[in-house]
Amino acid sequence: MAELRTARLVLRPWRDSDLAPWAAMNADPEVREHLGAPLTRAQSDASVARFRADFDRRGYGWWAVEVRATGEFIGFAGLDDVDEGMPFTGVEIGWRLARPAWGHGYATEAALAVLAHGFGALGLAEILAVTTAANLRSQAVMRRIGMTRDPAGDFDDPGRPAGPLRPNVLHRIARP
Template sequence: MTERRMTELRTERLTLRPWRDADLAPWAAMNADPEVREFLGEPLTREQSDASVAAFQADFAERGYGWWAVEVTATGEFIGFAGLDDVDDDLPFTGVEIGWRLARSAWGHGYATEAARAVLAFGFETVGLAEILAVTTATNVRSQAVMARIGMTRDPADDFDDPDFPEGPLRPNVLYRLRKP
């Protein structure tokens, strides 16, 4: 298997780039923040957080797409991640999904939308995907707003219960789709 080099993406204000050792501490702080994890489940330990970065790097090397670290270009500040991932096997659909997670200090600046647009372009133009999906809990209206802003649409018939969560607010999920223009 050939290892692929992680492509760097740039937007007006952001750089989506390979992960660095310096990202591990702020990434762990994000993953320990209950507000950042509100729609994702329990906060992660430092070990779990570090392991996620190792998995992101391995996925990218294998597939040529995955989760980029996101930084504000002007300052070099690490603010989270954005990217593409294969849909989990236990979900009632298949494909590639887009996602993002930002530190609270980066919320409300349009960064998620900006990063997501760059990721969509990469997915359609470079990876050659015909469709990109997005999934979130039914109660995560902020992420659903980003999905709508980037042109994705939701069909309530596609809504599902996430088998990774017990009964409760994180179980009902929504599915958004965007076909290649």
């Protein structure tokens, strides 16, 4: 598993010591606002097991993100295959940070490193990003990293009931 470094962050393999802060993030209703119900500790632990297996199988996935200066775990960022059943295919970029890490530019910094890895080491021609229509903070990160909204790709998530989590927007960026 490749480790990515930026000026302030390390994107690295998951450690067992990440499980408790990851579970705390996933139990935070504000962190989960655009994702669905908070997760239990067992659900959070299972997600890390999937992340590790995906990296082993594909060579890319979700990295744990830590602050270089302190070693503090602050969330995740990475690439994932678009879920089956979506109205498009490809590889999508994503990030999720603990609330104390919001507003410091970490999501943008991590996402730029992930894009560089996806286009460089992985040779991807295009990377997608999806979020709920109401998630304006993530959409702002998408614009800051050079992505463009594809209104023709906006969709209602078939896995969600009617409500604020169902309408989704699609952003794209092609390899420079």
